[in-house]
Amino acid sequence: MPVLVVIPARLGATRLPRKPLADIGGRPMVVRTAEKARAADVGRVVVATDSSEIRAAVEAAGFEAVMTREDHPSGSDRVFEALNLVDPDGAFDTLLNLQGDFPTISPETVKRALAPLSGKGCDIATLGAEIHDEAEKTNPNVVKVVGSPIGERRLRALYFTRATAPWGEGPLFHHVGVYAFHRAALGRFVSLPPSVLETREKLEQLRALEAGMRIDVGIVDEVPVGVDGPAELELARRAFA
The missing domain is CATH 3.90.550.10 (Spore Coat Polysaccharide Biosynthesis Protein SpsA; Chain A)
Incomplete structure (x- = not known):
């Protein structure tokens, strides 16, 4: 399509x-x-x-x-x-x-955001990348995606959080905020009121999960610089210098 x-x-x-x-x-x-x-x-x-x-x-x-x-x-x-x-x-x-x-995102990562949407029953697709920096694991500004593996480099999202999760041995995944939607799923999503966990975590995607919508996550190697403030802007400028 x-x-x-x-x-x-x-x-x-x-x-x-x-x-x-x-x-x-x-x-x-x-x-x-x-x-x-x-x-x-x-x-x-x-x-x-x-x-x-x-x-x-x-x-x-x-x-x-x-x-x-x-x-x-x-x-x-x-x-x-x-x-x-x-x-x-x-x-x-x-x-x-x-x-x-997301001025530094690679074209290949943009493409990868669409791939999980082809999965049966998937409403929304997004991306994640394994966290290797120990400081990021406890940083509330780094949103983590918690999911069950459903294939090679693919998760079904169970939760998104600013906390360090899940507990125990194993990788943690940084959520990369690029989303692909089926048209009907986007229409349903924007018609829903803000949810309890969305409001608490300040993460919009939790509204979809609380409403029973399915989010699949493709795992990529890149975490593009999301420019939120002056420090990230300087990093982006260096990338283009």
Whole structure:
């Protein structure tokens, strides 16, 4: 089925103001992310934004952008609005939500995010990578995915947490926040109210698990730099230097 890659990008970030437009190697961060999505060559790439300034920068770089509402509570809600704006007739059944603050993600990792969606019964696909840095195992800013193996380098997600989990010997996995959805699954997800564990952990994907939706996880070797603040922005700039 044809794939629509949607990159949500809002201007009002708190930790790093005007984050999508931050310069990385002479181009805005959101454009760098769109370049990686285009290089993955998995489908049509659209940036969904609430800012005419972001839209202008994206279009000046030769990418497609669509204006969405300012009041979306999450990137998934923005992706769903963008989907219905650019594809009201339902030609796209598969959506890839690629956050606009992943300028260093490799095209191959973008592709890998789609693979688990082919599994029978899978509603949502995402990625994980084994944690090798001991400090990250106890860092609440590093989200861990807990899952049961269902194949080579594939898990069925049971939980996501900021705590160190699971207990005991064995690998821990860093969740990489790229999501692929079947269209109907995304529609169901955004229609659900915030869940108890989602609110407690501040992790949106727990809403899906609490509602009985299935999330499968592909294991990759790369953890792309997610730019949340100045320190990560500097790392991304070094990567492009």
